[in-house]
Amino acid sequence: MTSTSLERLAALPVRRKTRVLSRWVPAVLIAAIVVGIGWAFISAPAMRWDVVGEYLFAPRIVSGVGTTILFTVLTFVIGLLLGLLVTVMRQSGNPVLAVACGAYIWLFRGTPLLVQLVFWFNLALIFPYLGVRIPAWGIAIGGDANDLISPFTAALVGLTLHSAAYMAEVVRGGFLAVPGGQVDAALAIGMTELEAQRHVVIPQAIRVILPPLGNQFIDILKATSIVSVIGGGDLMTRAQQIYGQNYQVIALLVVASLWYLVLVTVATLGQSWLERSLDRGRHRRPAVIATEVTA
Amino acid sequence: MSGSITMRGVRKSFHGTEVLKGVDLDIAAHSVVCIIGPSGSGKSTLLRCMNHLERMDSGLMLVDGELAGYTEHAGHLREASARSTSLVRRGMGMVFQQFNLFAHLTALQNVTLGPLRVLGMPRAQAEAEGRELLASVGLAAHAAKFPSQLSGGQQQRVAIARALAMKPAIMLFDEPTSALDPELIGEVLAVMKKLTTAGMTMVIVTHEISFARDVADTVVFMEDGAIVEQGQAERVLSAPRSPRTAEFLRHVSHAPRLVQEEP
Structure with missing residues (x-):
């Protein structure tokens, strides 16, 4: 090619391909399908919106929402503490503790939550009496398993032990993400092992743990609905009890779904707020580049 | 604390491989000591033993004539409490190859x-x-x-x-410039050179031979877990007595490294 034609080509403006059709056609199509399905659902004759409105704030439903929140918070807090304990025991260097914790995680992550819940609820079938009983000394602390294991306690024990196994893995991942050199550096400025954990390792591990913990919270929130199979008294239990009487199955499932959506949305907002407030400093890059140029 | 270090018979193994094979070392207070030697010769491990980031298998260490990290107890040495080990570490600053900033x-x-x-x-x-x-x-x-x-x-x-x-009375540097891009080495060496006038004892594990020549009072050459040669810096670097020291110095670059003026 001669130099003149090169220069001629270089001077030509570049025109971008317009992508109007390829962009808009699928968008319109999908929007139409979504609206169609949504409308079919909303306008279906069996869809009794009046019933939904009637039960949305019914006292039984609202108390179920309260129980769901209670289950979620208790499961999260106790599960997290147990998970921490399991992680510490697992990394203690004691082989017996480590194997015991590994076995716990294997067992409780390896069986479905539904099975575990039903198991705890029927604990009385294996252990009719729960507690310590030493007949020779006349000691008996405990009671009849059927009295002690209410649907609520069975649900809480099942949810907690199940989620702790997951929490332990999340927590362990967070601690593994902090390089060993950080502890070296903390010890080198005269900190004890404990101070190094507290001031250097844990603050960094938390940043790694927080996003998956937020997901755990939301998973637990939704998983609590499973306790309805043992009549745990949560939102889903209440919805089932009501539609068992009035046969408005769909309307009450919609009521429950609306409440779950509200709870999950609030939890998600809380999670992103927490992450942002803990992540200060990591998103300052643009400002820093600007000061670096002037410095 | 004035900052003298005495080590006797320091041994350390990792997974059955002996990394330190009985090291005796005397570091005078306020002196600048550079430890040189090929990779894997135990230099860094020796430094980490000094502030007990690694536990020695046997041997002992004195700081200012006092047992550090051990206490004498009924005729044998016993590992000191975590508290007193951290007290020893307070008196020793350490700079790592990988920086390890929080x-x-x-x-x-x-x-x-x-x-x-x-x-x-x-x-x-x-x-x-x-x-x-x-x-x-x-x-x-x-x-x-x-x-x-x-x-x-x-x-x-x-x-x-x-x-x-x-x-700290003592500063330990574990290959402080080995992880740096070549153009950034000078600024760190300049800071370290400035420190040599502050009167601290400085123990520097380094591959920067010309820097060692420039700042060190004493150069220690280690190979294969033992000290091969040590002495006045210029003497060891210019007229090594051991053929192994001479061999090592021939292999490392003698190109003079420019120590940058203060950043």
Whole structure:
């Protein structure tokens, strides 16, 4: 090619391909399908919106929402503490503790939550009496398993032990993400092992743990609905009890779904707020580049 | 604490491989000692034994003539409590090859963490001293930056300031420039050279032979877990007595490294 034609080509403006059709056609199509399905659902004759409105704030439903929140918070807090304990025991260097914790995680992550819940609820079938009983000394602390294991306690024990196994893995991942050199550096400025954990390792591990913990919270929130199979008294239990009487199955499932959506949305907002407030400093890059140029 | 170190018969094995094979070493207070030698010769392990980041298998160490990390008990040596080990470490600053700055803290917070949490210094004083230290390593303008926002050379200078904040009598440097891009080495060496006038005992594991020649009082050559030769720096580097030292010095680059003027 001669130099003149090169220069001629270089001077030509570049025109971008317009992508109007390829962009808009699928968008319109999908929007139409979504609206169609949504409308079919909303306008279906069996869809009794009046019933939904009637039960949305019914006292039984609202108390179920309260129980769901209670289950979620208790499961999260106790599960997290147990998970921490399991992680510490697992990394203690004691082989017996480590194997015991590994076995716990294997067992409780390896069986479905539904099975575990039903198991705890029927604990009385294996252990009719729960507690310590030493007949020779006349000691008996405990009671009849059927009295002690209410649907609520069975649900809480099942949810907690199940989620702790997951929490332990999340927590362990967070601690593994902090390089060993950080502890070296903390010890080198005269900190004890404990101070190094507290001031250097844990603050960094938390940043790694927080996003998956937020997901755990939301998973637990939704998983609590499973306790309805043992009549745990949560939102889903209440919805089932009501539609068992009035046969408005769909309307009450919609009521429950609306409440779950509200709870999950609030939890998600809380999670992103927490992450942002803990992540200060990591998103300052643009400002820093600007000061670096002037410095 | 004036900062003399005495080591006797220090042995250390990792997974059955003996890394230190009975090291005897005397480091005079206020002196600058460079430890050189090929990779895997045990230099870094020896340094980490000095502040007990590694536990020696046998042997002992005295700091200023006092047992460090061990106590004498009914005719044998017993490992000292974590508390007293951390007391020994307070008197020894350490600078790592990989900087190891606390990733969640700003440059200034890295420097003040020790004084605040270990020495219990009031925050205002810790921050004032921290800013002064950052200024002395040429980073006054970077106090609010996080490690990830600093270059390797800047991070290493913060790490030096962090160690100095504890006002140690001894400074240990574990290959402080080995992880740096070549153009950043000079700024770190310049800061270290300035420190040699401050009267601290400095023990520097390094591959920078010309820097050792420039600043060291004593050069120690290690190979295969043992000290092969040690002596006055210029003498060891220019007229080594051991053929192994001579061999090593022939292999490493003799190109003079420019020590940058103060950043």
